Amino acid sequence: MSDKPMRGRVSPRALLLILLLALAGALVYGWNDFSRFSNTPLNVTAQGDSIDVGRGTSFRNIVGELNQRNLSAANPLYWRLLAEQMRVAGKLHAGEYALAAGITPRQLLANMATGKVLQRNFTIVDGWTFGELRQALAKADKLDHNSASLDDATIMQKIGAPGEAPEGRFLPETYAYVKGDSDLDILKRAHVDMVKTLDALWPGRxxxxxxxxxxxxxxxxxxxxxxxxxxxxxxxxxxxxxxxxxxxxxxxxxxxxxxxxxxxxxxxxxxxxxxxxxxxxxxxxxxxxxxxxxxxxxxxxxxxxxxxxxxxxxxxxxxxxxxxxxxxxxxxxxxxxxxxxxxxx
Structure with a gap:
């Protein structure tokens, strides 16, 4: 009987090498695909779009919403790997986050990890009356409208200025707010700013x-x-x-x-x-x-x-x-x- 190996038969060593090369190729492809996913902008098509992360929302649900809204088509495993790589898994904050054009998965997770929630601006215009201010606040987006059913006197009491006539008491400026803030929060800040401004200017009259x-x-x-x-x-x-x-x-x-x-x-x-x-x-x-x-x-x-x-x-x-x-x-x-x-x- 001949001791020569049979033609066409792959040796175990060669087979192991092929498997190792295939595995290495798969790892390289997977890593490159993961890197591409991490730094490729999400599919944001609407200006001013955002994602709202409620308290207690799971990571899986966050990713699920992104995929459901066609903002991302990536395997959820990639999102999990990215969160682990960035060491932010389990550390994402609740809040509303901007989905600006060009934002990548890495940037979005970084914003969520640092609580960089979406800020909106409300401008009180010089010369408005208090009535006009209330009308504008009622139209402000993503703002809790807690003052809608209150009369002027109750509003002043709620913001810590009981007995004051409201007209003129709010400093015209631009005030930043986040989802969950209320119109009373803005009014209180504008009232405090007017008090501070008057207190600063009056002595130098x-x-x-x-x-x-x-x-x-x-x-x-x-x-x-x-x-x-x-x-x-x-x-x-x-x-x-x-x-x-x-x-x-x-x-x-x-x-x-x-x-x-x-x-x-x-x-x-x-x-x-x-x-x-x-x-x-x-x-x-x-x-x-x-x-x-x-x-x-x-x-x-x-x-x-x-x-x-x-x-x-x-x-x-x-x-x-x-x-x-x-x-x-x-x-x-x-x-x-x-x-x-x-x-x-």
């Missing part, structure tokens, strides 16, 4: 202003805010009102009259409105109105506390967003004829 308290400054600033949106006019308009207060003249400011009209204001102010007395009619009542008439921004507050010097006691809208100022009633009447009645000489 000009000397001898006819303003007894920071609240008086808040009221005057709200009038300035509603009279002009031009930065170059705020201090000048504040100066007019300060001099009128000093001279015991009626302020005669239309925005305050309009505020006092409430729902009766239909877009135009008539002569009869100027003679109909309300607490806010500065044509019939001396001094400042009882409360602010809007939410003044910091520039308007600065103008009220640092009014421009001069002799001007009147101004009239020019029709282009600006105003014409005058120091005498005679000159003012000419300006009214020219710019409001279109009777320019």
């Amino acid at each position: 000009d000397k001898d202003l006819p303003l007894a308290t920071p609240y008086d400054a808040l009221i005057l600033a709200s009038i300035v805010e509603k009279e002009t949106g031009r930065a170059d006019e705020r201090a000048r308009i504040a100066g007019v009102f300060v001099r009128r207060l000093e001279n015991h003249m009626l302020l005669q400011t239309d925005p305050s009259v309009i505020y006092g009209m409430g729902a009766n204001y239909a877009g135009n102010i008539h002569k009869s409105d100027l003679t109909t007395d309300t607490p806010y009619n500065t044509y019939t009542r001396p001094g400042l109105p009882p409360t602010p008439i809007a939410l003044p921004g910091k520039p308007a507050l600065l103008a009220a506390l640092h009014p421009a010097a001069g002799t001007e006691l009147y101004f009239v809208a020019r029709g282009d967003g600006g105003h014409v100022f005058s120091s005498t009633l005679e000159e003012h009447n000419r300006n009214v004829d020219c710019y409001q009645r279109k009777r320019c000489p």
Whole structure:
């Protein structure tokens, strides 16, 4: 009998080598495929998309939602391996996370591990009334609307300011919030910011202003805010009102009259409105109105506390967003004829 091996038969050593090479190839392919998965952007198609991870949500359910929404088609094992590699398995925080275009699985898990939840912004606009602020808050996305059924007095109590009239008490700024925050949270922050701003600005006010308290400054600033949106006019308009207060003249400011009209204001102010007395009619009542008439921004507050010097006691809208100022009633009447009645000489 011959001792020569049979033709076509693979030796055990060769077979082992083939198996090892196949295994190595599979490992290389698997590693490359895993690396590709880790750093390839998710299939995000909608701008502003997000994923909401509730408390107690399992890792499997998170991955399942991503696959169900066609954001990822990867084997769930890859997600588990990536979490283990990043040492974040079991350490993901609940919250809403942004799915921005280009975000990769690695970046998403890193955000979840650090609690980098999606932040949204809500801007309180200079010159809004408190009513307009409430309307805007009611439309804010992903915000708990806890104040919807509350009246103004209850809202002030809820934010720690019981007994305060809400008008003017909230600083116009942009406030970041996350899902789960409430409209009361934003109102409380804006109220605190207004208190801090007034407390910081009041001690540095000009000397001898006819303003007894920071609240008086808040009221005057709200009038300035509603009279002009031009930065170059705020201090000048504040100066007019300060001099009128000093001279015991009626302020005669239309925005305050309009505020006092409430729902009766239909877009135009008539002569009869100027003679109909309300607490806010500065044509019939001396001094400042009882409360602010809007939410003044910091520039308007600065103008009220640092009014421009001069002799001007009147101004009239020019029709282009600006105003014409005058120091005498005679000159003012000419300006009214020219710019409001279109009777320019």
